[in-house]
Amino acid sequence: MKPGVEFALKQLREGLQGHEVRIKEDADGGVFVIVDNVALGRSLAPARSWVGFQITWPYPDADVYPHFIGPEVRYVGKGGAPTIHPDGNLPTSMTRGATMPGFDLPAIQVSRRSNRRNPDTDTALQKLLRVIEFLRSR
Amino acid sequence: MERSWTLTIDQAQYETVVRHLFPGDQDEHGGVIAAGIAETTRGTRLLAREFFPATDGVEFVEGRRGYRMLTAEFVSDRIRYCRDERLTYLAVHNHMGGDSVAFSDADNRSHERGYPALLDISGRPVGALVLTEEAIAGDIWTPDRVRRPIGESVVVGQNITRLFPSPLPPPPKADEAYDRQARWFGDRGQALLGRLKVGIIGAGGVGLPLVTMLARLGVGSFVVIDPDRVEPSNLSRLDARRIDAMVPLRRLGLPGFLANHLSVRKVRLARRVARRANRRVDFLGIGKSVIEPDAALALVDCDFIFLAADSHLARMVFNAVAHQYMIPGIQIGTRIDTDAETGAVADIRSNVRLVLPYVGCVRCNSLISSSKLQDEARGRADRERNRYVDEIPAPSVITFNTLSAAQAADDFMLMVGGLMDGRAPIDYLRFRPRERKMEPIEGFTNRPKCPDCGSSRESRRGRGDGVELPLPDR
Amino acid sequence: MASETELESEMRGTRVAVSVNTKPVTLTNHRVTGLEIKQAAIAQGVEIQEDFLLTLEAEPGRPARTIGDNETITVTKHSVFTANDVDDDS
Numbered sequence: 059m060k061p062g063v064e065f066a067l068k069q070l071r072e073g074l075q076g077h078e079v080r081i082k083e084d085a086d087g088g089v090f091v092i093v094d095n096v097a098l099g100r101s102l103a104p105a106r107s108w109v110g111f112q113i114t115w116p117y118p119d120a121d122v123y124p125h126f127i128g129p130e131v132r133y134v135g136k137g138g139a140p141t142i143h144p145d146g147n148l149p150t151s152m153t154r155g156a157t158m159p160g161f162d163l164p165a166i167q168v169s170r171r172s173n174r175r176n177p178d179t180d181t182a183l184q185k186l187l188r189v190i191e192f193l194r195s196r
Numbered sequence: 197m198e199r200s201w202t203l204t205i206d207q208a209q210y211e212t213v214v215r216h217l218f219p220g221d222q223d224e225h226g227g228v229i230a231a232g233i234a235e236t237t238r239g240t241r242l243l244a245r246e247f248f249p250a251t252d253g254v255e256f257v258e259g260r261r262g263y264r265m266l267t268a269e270f271v272s273d274r275i276r277y278c279r280d281e282r283l284t285y286l287a288v289h290n291h292m293g294g295d296s297v298a299f300s301d302a303d304n305r306s307h308e309r310g311y312p313a314l315l316d317i318s319g320r321p322v323g324a325l326v327l328t329e330e331a332i333a334g335d336i337w338t339p340d341r342v343r344r345p346i347g348e349s350v351v352v353g354q355n356i357t358r359l360f361p362s363p364l365p366p367p368p369k370a371d372e373a374y375d376r377q378a379r380w381f382g383d384r385g386q387a388l389l390g391r392l393k394v395g396i397i398g399a400g401g402v403g404l405p406l407v408t409m410l411a412r413l414g415v416g417s418f419v420v421i422d423p424d425r426v427e428p429s430n431l432s433r434l435d436a437r438r439i440d441a442m443v444p445l446r447r448l449g450l451p452g453f454l455a456n457h458l459s460v461r462k463v464r465l466a467r468r469v470a471r472r473a474n475r476r477v478d479f480l481g482i483g484k485s486v487i488e489p490d491a492a493l494a495l496v497d498c499d500f501i502f503l504a505a506d507s508h509l510a511r512m513v514f515n516a517v518a519h520q521y522m523i524p525g526i527q528i529g530t531r532i533d534t535d536a537e538t539g540a541v542a543d544i545r546s547n548v549r550l551v552l553p554y555v556g557c558v559r560c561n562s563l564i565s566s567s568k569l570q571d572e573a574r575g576r577a578d579r580e581r582n583r584y585v586d587e588i589p590a591p592s593v594i595t596f597n598t599l600s601a602a603q604a605a606d607d608f609m610l611m612v613g614g615l616m617d618g619r620a621p622i623d624y625l626r627f628r629p630r631e632r633k634m635e636p637i638e639g640f641t642n643r644p645k646c647p648d649c650g651s652s653r654e655s656r657r658g659r660g661d662g663v664e665l666p667l668p669d670r
Numbered sequence: 671m672a673s674e675t676e677l678e679s680e681m682r683g684t685r686v687a688v689s690v691n692t693k694p695v696t697l698t699n700h701r702v703t704g705l706e707i708k709q710a711a712i713a714q715g716v717e718i719q720e721d722f723l724l725t726l727e728a729e730p731g732r733p734a735r736t737i738g739d740n741e742t743i744t745v746t747k748h749s750v751f752t753a754n755d756v757d758d759d760s
Contacts, residue, residue, distance in 0.1 A: 060669065087669030088573070114573035115668045119512060121566040159578040175566045226759060262758035268723035269736065271754050276725075276734070289759040302760035310755030312717035316691035317752045324757075 060087040063113050066182040067091070073183045082160045087115040090160025093186065098127070099194030101135030101149075109186065110158040110165065118177040122185045126158040126165035127193070135196060149196040168193065200347040201336050203231070203286075203325070204522045205244035206553035207353025216249040217290035218329055224264050225249075226256040226289040228274040232660035233284055233321065234521050236497030238393070242284060242323075242336075242346070243522045245658030246651075248274055262302040264289070271314075279318040281653065282662045286323050286334070293328040296362040299335055311337045333361035352524050352553055354622055355614045358388075374414050385613040386414055392612065393417035393478075395498035395523075397486045397514055398505030399462040400424070401433040401597035402528050402604075406502055407466045408435065409605040411473035419498060420466045421482045421491045422505070425459040433594035436465055486510050489667045492517060496660075500608055501525040503551075503558075504601070508568035515558040516666050518551050519648040520656040524611065525551040526604045527558060530596045541630075546600035547637075549624035550607065553657065554642060556624065557649040561639045573668075599627060688749040690716050700744055704737035707745075708753060722753040 059067075067089060071079055078094040092110040099105075107128035114120045132146025133139040139147035143154050148166065156167035170189055172180055205213070217225045227250045232243040250256035250266050259265040266287060278285040291297055299307075307324060314322040315337055323336035325346070334346025351357040370386035377386070394415050396403050399422035407420060426440045438444060442455040450458075463481030470477045482491045487509050495501055495517050503514040506529060518525045530546040550556045558564060603625060610616040621636035628634075642649045649657055656663050687696050690711040697710055704724045711718060726743070727750040728734040737743060737751075 085668075086573070112574060112578075114570055116509065116512060116569045116573050116666060119564065119566060119666070120569035120573055123567070123570060159574070171567045177566060224759060226757075259758045259760065260756060262760035264759050266757035266759075268754055268756045271757050272723055272725050272736075272752060275754060276727075276752060287757045287759075300760045302758060306755070306758035309719065310722075310757060313691055313722065313754050316693060316717065317754065319692065326759075 059083055059089060060115050060117070062117050063087060063089055063115065066113050066117055069181055069183045070186070073187075080161075084112065084114070084160060088117065089113050090158070091182075092158070092161060092163075096127075096190060097194070098131065098190075099196065101133060101196045102131050102193060103134040104128075104130060107131050109190065110161065110163070111182070111186065112159060113182050117182065118180075121172050121175055121180075122182045123169065123171050124156075125168045125170065125186070125189045126156060126163075127168060129154065129164045129166055131166055133196065151192075200239040201242065201334065201344050202239060203242045203244065203332065203334060203346050203349040205229075205349065205351055206522060207351055207355075208554040209244055209247055210351045210353075212249075213247050213288065213327070214329065216247075217288070217327060222292060224256075224289055224291070225252060226264065226266050226287065228266070228270075229286040229288055229325065230274070230278050230281065230283040231286055232520075232658045232662050234496055234660035238497045239347075241497075241521075241660065242286065242334075243658040243660050244286075245283060247288075259302075262300075262306060265306075271310075275314050275317050275322070278320070278322075282320070283659075284321050284323070285314060285318060286325050288325045288327065290327045293331070295328070295330045297326050297328045297331040297333045298361060299324070299326055299333060304335070307335055307337070307343075312341065315339050315341070330359070331361055332359045352522060354550070354552070354611065354618070354620065355616050356524060356612050357614055371414075377413070381609075381613055381615075385615075388612060389414040389609075390416040392499045393419065393497065394608075395419045395421070395495040395501040396466075397421050397495075397501065397503045397510055399466040399481075400430070400504065401594065402530070402601045403502070403504035404434055404462070404466055404469065405598045405601040406504060406528075406605060408469045408473060409602065410608070411470040411477055413605070413609060414474065415477075417478040418466075418470055419480045419482065419494050420463050420470075421484065421486045421494070422462040422466070423483060423485045424462050425456060426462060426465060427456070427459065433597055434462075434465065435469055436460070440465060486513050487667055489665075489670055492665055492667055495523070496521045498523055500612070502604060502608075503527040507572055508564050509572045511558050511564050512569065512666060515551070515564070515648050516656060519553060519557070520659055520663065520665065522553050522658055524553075526607055527551055527556075527563075528600050528604050530593075530600055532593070532596070544596060544629050546596050546627040546629070547624055548600050548603045548607065548627075549639070550622060552622075553649065555622055556639060557642045557646060559648050560642045560646050596627075596629060599629070603627070686745055686747055686749075688745050688747070688751060690751045690753055691718065697745060700746070701742055702745060703740055703742050705739035707737070707751060708739075711751075711753065716753070718753040719755065722755050725752045725754075726750070727752065 080092045082090045090112050092108050094108050096109045110126040140150050141148040153167045156165045158165040228248045229244045230246045234241040255270040275285050321338045325334045332349040336344045349359040367384045367387040370383045374386050399420050426436050428441045440460040442459050446455045461483045463483050467479045467481050470479050484491045527549045532544050533542040623636040623638045626637050644651050693716045695711045724737045
C-alpha cells in the first residue's frame with residue numbers, strides 16, 4: 059500500500075471510531091474502503107447503511123470519489139425526489155445500478171467531485187464526512 | 197569502465213552562486229551546495245538542490261592552512277543537515293581565472309585532512325567544487341575513500357550551458373548529412389546532439405513527428421513511451437502504413453479485437469521513423485504507460501523530456517521526474533473545442549510549455565486535476581461498470597500537431613545549443629491557428645510549497661534517487 | 671534518589687561506549703573533556719584530528735552543541751558526537 063494511502067486509512071480509523079472500517083487492497087497500492095453503519099439522516103431509509111469508496115494510488119493528489127451506499131436506500135423525505143426509480147426514488151447526484159468496486163457489491167453511486175480541491179487539507183476522511191453531510195441534508 | 201560524475205544546477209540557483217562568489221571584489225568567497233544523487237547507466241549525477249552561502253568574516257574567514265576557510269561550525273551545521281536530509285555536501289569556493297580551473301595543493305590537502313570525517317558523519321559521498329566564471333571543477337569522495345573528478349557541469353535554464361574544468365578539444369567535423377545545419381549550429385553543437393538522450397512520452401500525433409524531427413537533427417539516443425497501437429483513425433495524422441492499423445485485413449473481415457491486437461505498436465512505428473532518419477540512432481521503445489515503474493525510471497537519465505501525451509497521470513509523472521531529477525522538458529498539447537450540441541469548432545489552441553526547475557511547473561500551473569487523476573487511476577473496468585461516460589476522443593489534426601511539435605523541437609535545439617535569445621519570453625507559447633496568431637502566455641509562478649518544484653524540505657526537487665517517484669505499486 | 675555527585679562517583683571508572691562520527695569509541699570514564707573524547711577516538715581509528723570541532727548531537731529536550739577541548743561533560747551510552755575540520759581553501 060502506498061504511504062499516502064496508509065496515512066489516509068489511519069486518519070479514517072481515528073476519525074470514525076465506533077464504525078467498522080473494512081478494506082481490500084487494489085492492485086496498484088490503493089485501497090477499497092467500506093465504512094459500516096453510517097447514519098444517513100431522516101430523508102433516507104433505512105436510517106443506516108454502509109458507505110464505500112476507493113482511495114487510489116496517486117492520493118493525496120487524486121480526489122476520492124465517487125462514493126457508494128447500499129442499494130436498499132431510498133428517499134422518504136418530504137417533497138418530491140428528482141430521480142424516480144421503481145426500486146425507490148433518490149435525490150440528485152445519486153444513481154442506482156452501480157457496483158462498489160473491490161467488494162463487488164450492488165450499490166447506489168453518490169457522485170460528489172471536489173472543485174478547487176486542496177490536497178493538503180481535503181483528506182479522504184474530510185471528503186467522507188462531507189458526503190455524509192450531503193446525504194443527511196437531502 | 198569507470199562512469200563519470202556530473203553536476204546539474206538550475207540557472208536561477210547558478211546565478212545565486214555566481215553572485216555570491218563573484219561580487220566584483222576579485223576575492224574568494226565560499227559556501228555549501230546540498231545535492232541529490234542520481235545513479236544512472238550514463239554516470240552519476242549530482243543535482244544541486246540548495247545553496248548555503250557562507251557569510252564573509254563570519255563563516256568564511258582567514259584560513260588556517262590556506263587563504264580562506266569555511267569555519268568548522270559552518271561545516272558542522274551543513275554536513276549534519278546533509279546527513280539528515282540524505283543529500284550530498286559540496287563545499288564551493290572560487291578562483292580568479294578564465295576558462296580553466298583546478299584545485300590548489302592547499303585545497304587538496306584540506307580535502308585529505310577533513311573529508312574522511314565528513315564521509316563518516318554523512319554516510320554518503322561528499323566533495324568540493326571550485327569555480328571561475330567560465331569553468332567548474334569538482335573533487336568527489338565516495339564512502340570507499342575513492343576520489344573522482346566532475347567531468348561536466350550542466351546549467352539548466354532557457355539555455356542549457358555546459359561547463360568543464362578546462363576547454364574541450366575541437367569537435368570532429370560533422371557528418372555531411374548534417375552539413376546544412378552544422379553551418380549555423382556548429383560542429384560542436386552537432387556533436388552535442390549526437391551525445392544527447394531524449395525522452396518522449398507519447399508517440400501519437402505530436403510525439404511521432406517530434407521523433408522524426410529530432411532524429412533528423414541528429415539526436416543520438418531516444419526513449420519513447422506509449423502503450424497504444426495504431427488504429428485506423430490515426431492514419432490521418434501519423435506517418436504510418438494502412439497495414440500498420442490492419443486496415444486491409446479489417447476490410448476482409450478480421451474481427452476488430454484481433455485486428456486491434458495485431459496492429460503495430462506506436463513505439464515500433466517511432467523506431468521505424470527514427471531509424472529511417474538516422475541508422476545509428478540508439479532507440480528504446482517502451483510499449484507501456486509512463487506510469488509503469490520501468491517506463492518512468494527509463495527517463496531518469498535523459499538529458500531532455502518531451503510530454504506529448506494528454507493524461508493527467510502522465511503529467512503528474514512527467515512533472516515529478518523533471519523536478520526530482522532536474523531534467524529540462526517541454527509539455528505540448530493541442531486542444532480543439534467543439535460545441536457539444538452543434539459540433540461546430542469553438543476554439544483551436546496549441547500550447548508549448550517549457551518546464552525548467554524554476555519555472556513552468558505543470559502542477560503549479562494547475563494542469564494536474566485531482567478529479568482526472570482519480571478517474572484515470574480507478575481503472576477502465578470500474579468506470580465502464582459504473583456507467584462512467586468516457587470522454588469522446590478529442591479531435592486531432594496533423595497540421596496543428598506538427599506545428600506544436602516543430603516549435604518544441606526548435607526550442608529544444610536552441611536551448612541545448614545555447615542559442616536562445618536571453619530576452620525571449622520564458623512563458624508558454626499558445627498558437628491560435630484560426631487567428632493566425634502565436635503569443636506568449638504568462639504562467640503561474642512556481643510555489644515554494646509545491647511538492648514537486650518547491651523549496652520546502654518536503655519537496656522532491658533535486659532529490660534524485662533519494663525519494664520514490666509517484667508510481668503505482670507493482 | 672541519589673544526587674548527581676553520588677551517581678558520578680558510582681560511575682567513575684566505568685567504561686562507556688559512545689559514538690564519534692558513527693564509529694563506536696570506548697571511554698574509560700563517564701566524566702571526560704572534549705579533547706579526551708577526540709584523543710580516544712583517534713586512538714581507536716576514527717579519522718579525525720585533535721583540532722577538529724566536537725559537537726554533541728541533539729537529544730530530546732536539548733539541542734546540539736559544541737564541546738570545547740577543556741570542557742568536562744558527563745557522557746552516557748546514548749551520547750553521539752560528530753567531529754569535523756574547517757574547510758580550507760586557497
